[in-house]
Amino acid sequence: MKDWARYLTPLFVFVAAIATWQWRVYALGISPLVLASPSDIWGAFFAHWDVLGPALLFTVRITAIAFVLATAAGIGLAVLFSLSRPIEYALYPFAVVLQVTPVVAIAPLLIIWLGYDNLTEVLVVLAWIIAFFTVLSNTLTGLRSADHNLLDLMKLYGASRWQVLWRLELPGALPFILTGMKISGGLALIGAVTAEFVAGSGTDLGLGWTITLASRNLDTAQEFAALALLSILGVSILFAMTALEWALLHRWHESAVKRER
Amino acid sequence: MPPLLTLSGISKRFDSGTLAIGRLDLEVAAHEFLSLVGPSGCGKSTALRIIAGLLKPDAGTVAFPNGKPEMGFVFQEPTLMPWQRALGNARLPLDLKGVARSEGDDRAARALKRVGLSGFEKAFPRELSGGMKMRVSIARAIAAEPKLLLMDEPFAALDELTRQALNDDLLKLKEEDALTVLFVTHSVYESTYLSSRVVVMTPRPGRVAAEVALAPPPARDENWRLTPDFTQQAARVSAALRQAMVAA
Numbered sequence: 001m002k003d004w005a006r007y008l009t010p011l012f013v014f015v016a017a018i019a020t021w022q023w024r025v026y027a028l029g030i031s032p033l034v035l036a037s038p039s040d041i042w043g044a045f046f047a048h049w050d051v052l053g054p055a056l057l058f059t060v061r062i063t064a065i066a067f068v069l070a071t072a073a074g075i076g077l078a079v080l081f082s083l084s085r086p087i088e089y090a091l092y093p094f095a096v097v098l099q100v101t102p103v104v105a106i107a108p109l110l111i112i113w114l115g116y117d118n119l120t121e122v123l124v125v126l127a128w129i130i131a132f133f134t135v136l137s138n139t140l141t142g143l144r145s146a147d148h149n150l151l152d153l154m155k156l157y158g159a160s161r162w163q164v165l166w167r168l169e170l171p172g173a174l175p176f177i178l179t180g181m182k183i184s185g186g187l188a189l190i191g192a193v194t195a196e197f198v199a200g201s202g203t204d205l206g207l208g209w210t211i212t213l214a215s216r217n218l219d220t221a222q223e224f225a226a227l228a229l230l231s232i233l234g235v236s237i238l239f240a241m242t243a244l245e246w247a248l249l250h251r252w253h254e255s256a257v258k259r260e261r
Numbered sequence: 262m263p264p265l266l267t268l269s270g271i272s273k274r275f276d277s278g279t280l281a282i283g284r285l286d287l288e289v290a291a292h293e294f295l296s297l298v299g300p301s302g303c304g305k306s307t308a309l310r311i312i313a314g315l316l317k318p319d320a321g322t323v324a325f326p327n328g329k330p331e332m333g334f335v336f337q338e339p340t341l342m343p344w345q346r347a348l349g350n351a352r353l354p355l356d357l358k359g360v361a362r363s364e365g366d367d368r369a370a371r372a373l374k375r376v377g378l379s380g381f382e383k384a385f386p387r388e389l390s391g392g393m394k395m396r397v398s399i400a401r402a403i404a405a406e407p408k409l410l411l412m413d414e415p416f417a418a419l420d421e422l423t424r425q426a427l428n429d430d431l432l433k434l435k436e437e438d439a440l441t442v443l444f445v446t447h448s449v450y451e452s453t454y455l456s457s458r459v460v461v462m463t464p465r466p467g468r469v470a471a472e473v474a475l476a477p478p479p480a481r482d483e484n485w486r487l488t489p490d491f492t493q494q495a496a497r498v499s500a501a502l503r504q505a506m507v508a509a
Contacts, residue, residue: 156334167353
């Protein structure tokens with residue numbers, strides 16, 4: 001497929017879908033309470049930007065903090081686990097328990113522990129819980145995937161454990177870490193929004209709570225506008241992570257190297 | 262003169278229960294080129310790893326009467342770090358030994374030049390051919406100026422012409438650096454061309470079945486491969502290998 005076709009095809013499908021949506025809503029006379037038309041949603045962006053703008057920034061902030069913490073904790077714990085099996089055996093089950101327990105069930109406890117005055121922190125913790133395991137799991141797999149012959153070579157040359165980690169295991173794990181981060185970025189956003197659904201957002205208003213309020217007010221257009229912002233944010237995170245992956249891997253890793261045709 | 266290396270009564274059984282080496286006794290003299298040949302699974306690579314200290318034998322001893330020499334290891338695969346350029350890969354042993362970066366760069370570049378890779382210092386492994394990757398692997402092994410070079414079927418995956426070129430380069434390096442080379446191979450012809458002595462191992466569990474002393478000419482090239490002298494010496498290695506298989 002030619003390069004222009006790669007970009008124009010989804011654009012064409014998107015425009016066609018929007019046009020069909022617009023036409024069907026008007027042609028069938030669907031109530032705006034049930035399904036807002038694209039033009040109504042576009043209008044809602046401007047009409048409610050005073051709410052949507054700050055909500056977007058708030059959600060971006062929660063997502064970014066949760067993502068950074070998830071990445072740091074995921075990589076840090078994975079390194080710790082790879083250095084010490086006893087620590088892994090002791091702590092990994094807790095990580096798994098955190099991962100498999102629905103945040104909906106944890107949220108009330110966190111609110112009790114951190115208090116209603118600190119709902120922002122509650123949101124960060126909940127989003128972090130959702131986002132961190134994938135980084136941990138991928139990084140650990142990456143660290144364990146070091147070439148055994150290279151490990152032998154390191155041993156032959158008397159490398160210290162730190163040298164093995166720094167020179168072989170971590171660089172080799174980079175594609176795995178980036179894959180974990182790519183998934184984690186999206187999960188942090190999902191976590192930030194889901195956390196707002198279950199914990200509220202306190203004095204600040206994020207996109208999750210904006211959707212809840214718009215739904216209660218039967219303002220379907222605003223609800224769709226908030227949803228659109230979430231989609232744009234999610235896609236932006238994916239693009240940013242893909243760009244980072246390309247920047248770090250395109251010279252040497254098969255997943256990012258451009259193939260000759 | 263005491264040997265560089267002595268293996269006495271080495272045996273090794275893997276966790277799977279496979280007895281890889283039965284009882285292996287072997288002496289390697291300084292500056293000799295010794296090839297270990299034998300069928301697949303006879304414990305050649307295991308013996309090499311035991312000598313390198315990468316595996317512990319279940320019984321027996323590995324002794325270096327003159328002290329443990331600096332060792333280099335070349336695997337069957339190039340085993341390069343894909344994220345490092347050729348220079349970074351060749352510099353690895355120097356980095357691990359704490360050699361200063363600039364000196365390490367110089368020595369690694371010199372090693373690459375010696376294996377014919379001058380100008381490819383900045384290439385990533387994926388940009389190199391199979392033969393060039395193996396040359397980087399050899400450059401890495403010689404960069405730290407080893408006395409004992411352990412090579413585990415290093416040229417097995419290469420085409421015949423590249424393999425012959427690397428055989429000649431290896432002999433040149435051995436002479437220039439006064440190396441002792443312990444070379445594992447399946448190839449009767451390769452072992453004949455390279456070695457001053459060939460040790461033939463039995464099928465698993467491996468032990469020494471025969472030793473064949475060879476008398477290669479001082480200067481070897483592709484023409485020697487076509488001579489009756491080469492053919493006769495290869496025939497002796499081949500006969501010893503066949504006999505080891507039959508006896509087992």
